[in-house]
Amino acid sequence: MRVIDGKVEGRELTKKFLEEVMLIPNGEKVNMCIQCGTCSASCPTGYAMDFTPRQIVAALRANIIHEVLVSNSVWLCASCYACTVRCPAGIPWTDIMYQLKRLGEDEGIIPRVKKGHELATAFNSIIDKYGLSAEFLLMLKFYFRTGIFKALGQLGFATKMLTKGRLDLGAHKIKGIKGLQKMMAVMEERK
Amino acid sequence: MAASNGKKYTYYPGCSQTKTSRAYDASVRGVAGKLGIELVELEDWNCCGASNYIAIDARKAFVLSARNLALAEKTGRPDIVTSCSGCYVILAKAKKYIKTNPKLHKDIDEALATDGLTYTGNVSVRHVLDVLVNDVAEQRIRAAVTVPLAGLKVAPYYGCQIGRPYGEFDDEEWPHTLDDLVAWSGAEPVNFPLKSKCCGGILMTTQPKVGRTLVGKLLKSAKDAGADCIVTACSLCHVTLESYQKKVSRHLGEDVNIPVLYFTQLLGRALGLTHKELMLKDSLTHAEAVLP
Ligand code: SF4
Ligand code: SF4
Numbered sequence: 001m002r003v004i005d006g007k008v009e010g011r012e013l014t015k016k017f018l019e020e021v022m023l024i025p026n027g028e029k030v031n032m033c034i035q036c037g038t039c040s041a042s043c044p045t046g047y048a049m050d051f052t053p054r055q056i057v058a059a060l061r062a063n064i065i066h067e068v069l070v071s072n073s074v075w076l077c078a079s080c081y082a083c084t085v086r087c088p089a090g091i092p093w094t095d096i097m098y099q100l101k102r103l104g105e106d107e108g109i110i111p112r113v114k115k116g117h118e119l120a121t122a123f124n125s126i127i128d129k130y131g132l133s134a135e136f137l138l139m140l141k142f143y144f145r146t147g148i149f150k151a152l153g154q155l156g157f158a159t160k161m162l163t164k165g166r167l168d169l170g171a172h173k174i175k176g177i178k179g180l181q182k183m184m185a186v187m188e189e190r191k
Numbered sequence: 192m193a194a195s196n197g198k199k200y201t202y203y204p205g206c207s208q209t210k211t212s213r214a215y216d217a218s219v220r221g222v223a224g225k226l227g228i229e230l231v232e233l234e235d236w237n238c239c240g241a242s243n244y245i246a247i248d249a250r251k252a253f254v255l256s257a258r259n260l261a262l263a264e265k266t267g268r269p270d271i272v273t274s275c276s277g278c279y280v281i282l283a284k285a286k287k288y289i290k291t292n293p294k295l296h297k298d299i300d301e302a303l304a305t306d307g308l309t310y311t312g313n314v315s316v317r318h319v320l321d322v323l324v325n326d327v328a329e330q331r332i333r334a335a336v337t338v339p340l341a342g343l344k345v346a347p348y349y350g351c352q353i354g355r356p357y358g359e360f361d362d363e364e365w366p367h368t369l370d371d372l373v374a375w376s377g378a379e380p381v382n383f384p385l386k387s388k389c390c391g392g393i394l395m396t397t398q399p400k401v402g403r404t405l406v407g408k409l410l411k412s413a414k415d416a417g418a419d420c421i422v423t424a425c426s427l428c429h430v431t432l433e434s435y436q437k438k439v440s441r442h443l444g445e446d447v448n449i450p451v452l453y454f455t456q457l458l459g460r461a462l463g464l465t466h467k468e469l470m471l472k473d474s475l476t477h478a479e480a481v482l483p
Contacts, residue, residue: 025291044389048401076398078405079242080389081280081355085363094356101246115397120243127244127255131237133206142396157434161211164473168210175235179306180258186302187250 010063017065017103024095032089033057039083039093049073050112053083053093056100069109074100075116118145128184131174136167200322201263201271201314202230205278206238207426212275214470215426218455219274219319221469225462226327226335230272233262239281242393249288250295256285257299260316261308274319274455276425277392280352282316283359318353320424320454321360324368332375337463338483340378345457346418347373347380348409350428351389363387369424369454376461385412390431403442406431410439410447420481422454429453433475450476457482 021027033054040052050071051059059068068074074097083093101120104111111117122141126134139158143151161167174180208216223230236259245252260282263271273279289296290312303310323332347369354363361368366387370380390409395402409432413421423429433451440447456469460482466472471479 023292025287044391044405045394045398045401048398076394076401078351078389078391078394080351081363082351082389084356085358092356098246098249102249105247113398116246116393119393119397120246123241123243124247127238127240132209133238133241135211160434160475164475166211166213166473172209174237176237176258176306180237180255182305183254183258183302184251186305187254187298190298190301191250 010066013103013107014060014063014065017060017099020099020103021096024092024099026090026092027096027099029089029091030057030060030096033091034089036088038086038088039091042082042086043077044080044082045076045078049076053097056096065103066109069100069104069107070112072111072113074104075111075113077101115146118142121145126171128181129173129177130171131177131180132172134168134171136169137171198326199229199231199268200317201266201268202232203236203259203263203271203273203278203282204232205273205275205426207275207430211430212426212453214473215274215429215453215455217468217470218453218459218464221464222323222455222459222462225459225464226323226331228322228327231266231268233259233266233271236262239278241277241281245281245284250298252281253285253288253295254299254302256282257289257303257310258306258308260286260312260314261303261310263314264311265308269313270315270317270322272317272319272322274424275427276318276350276352277427279316279318280356283357286312286316287357318360318424320353320368320372323458324372325360329371329375332372332458336375336377336461338461340376340457340461340483343378343481344381344417344419345373345378346383346413346416346421347386347454348383348390348413348421348423348428348432349387350423350425351387353424354387369422372454372458373422376458378457378461381413381416381418383413383416383418385409390428392427392431395431395435400442402431403435403439406435407439407443407447410436410449411443411445414447414449418449420450420452420457420478422452422457424454436476448476450474450478450481452478452481 077097373380391405
């Protein structure tokens with residue numbers, strides 16, 4: 001058995017993952033994959049993925065899920081559900097992609113291309129604090145994490161939006177933010 | 192203002208509609224007013240979490256949606272209506288997950304109870320396009336058109352999350368409701384083969400090269416179809432299609448600039464709303480030049 005990440009074995013990681021997949025509506029159908037490749041052929045970003053959706057199922061069966069998590073694949077999923085509606089075995093692929101994102105997060109496995117993860121993390125910290133999104137703050141946080149010079153490329157866009165009055169520089173809280181934070185805490189405790 | 196059919200809807204604008212896509216919000220409310228649909232904004236709604244929250248923590252993401260749905264339940268109105276396809280699919284998905292997972296439902300109940308809310312899952316999640324096409328329907332819409340848009344060729348862009356994955360009110364692969372609505376408003380829907388193909392959304396920020404490739408294909412397909420403009424039904428799609436046309440043109444080595452409008456701006460104009468009321472000046476793609 002291969003040892004990965006210094007602690008979790010490939011088989012165990014796969015097992016943990018499949019247990020979580022079983023909680024997704026229709027998740028158990030992942031076992032029915034016939035490797036037809038319809039998902040990969042339907043995927044708009046599949047051409048850029050190290051592992052296409054079909055290959056991810058093959059990787060799961062071979063217990064090399066760690067390689068999938070460090071690859072660029074899961075965060076290239078744009079959540080378009082094309083694979084999900086076309087899979088002849090009825091596998092909810094998009095939701096499985098989400099589960100892979102969460103597995104990486106839970107196991108602390110850093111993907112080779114981190115930006116999707118960085119953006120989601122920055123976004124969520126804003127929601128936790130305000131209950132609403134805040135565009136400008138999000139961009140600040142994101143580019144601070146991923147390279148402040150990249151932000152220069154966005155300057156033209158930001159200026160245009162600002163002139164149009166479409167960029168909110170502030171952040172606004174919902175009235176029930178305390179209540180929402182309590183709800184979040186309950187979900188965390190009862191995991 | 193037209194007479195109401197007596198039905199009131201809970202309106203969930205979503206974060207984008209408060210600023211970035213405020214023209215979508217304004218045109219949705221304007222169209223509703225013209226057609227006698229009563230939209231009552233959900234009191235103290237929160238962000239749906241978009242595709243981000245659920246990618247990190249599903250349980251907390253579901254409580255975000257559950258809070259909105261529980262607040263909607265409290266109003267007694269049967270539908271929660273949103274104009275953003277992202278919010279639409281997130282709310283619908285939370286409902287589905289909570290329904291099939293008793294432990295999740297129990298935890299959600301306890302979480303909501305800390306702020307005096309309860310969730311039974313009896314509110315229907317609807318897209319404003321669905322309400323217009325199915326509740327208001329063809330006859331009333333055609334009858335309300337006062338500004339003819341004849342001769343205007345429109346590429347109806349559905350994006351991915353209006354029909355997928357649940358296909359509640361339109362086909363998952365080859366939807367037609369937006370084509371219908373464009374036709375009812377007097378304009379001409381063109382045959383747009385990529386109408387439900389993904390725009391990449393957030394990838395424009397996180398993976399710009401991939402994002403530009405996807406958007407490039409869409410813009411080119413609309414232009415090849417002979418469209419004068421594209422109409423969208425999702426805040427994220429809209430920003431993605433309108434914001435980077437110059438960069439995308441450079442990326443493709445071909446001019447793919449084309450005006451992008453919210454579908455409610457097109458319909459709103461046909462119903463007699465002014466450019467100002469529809470906030471056409473907010474457009475980054477000269478949308479105002481397309482409409483009479
Ligand atoms: S479409 Fe479904 S059955 Fe075919 S390879 Fe993909 S997951 Fe497997
Ligand atoms: S949902 Fe994700 S994996 Fe599936 S086709 Fe769309 S981008 Fe590809």
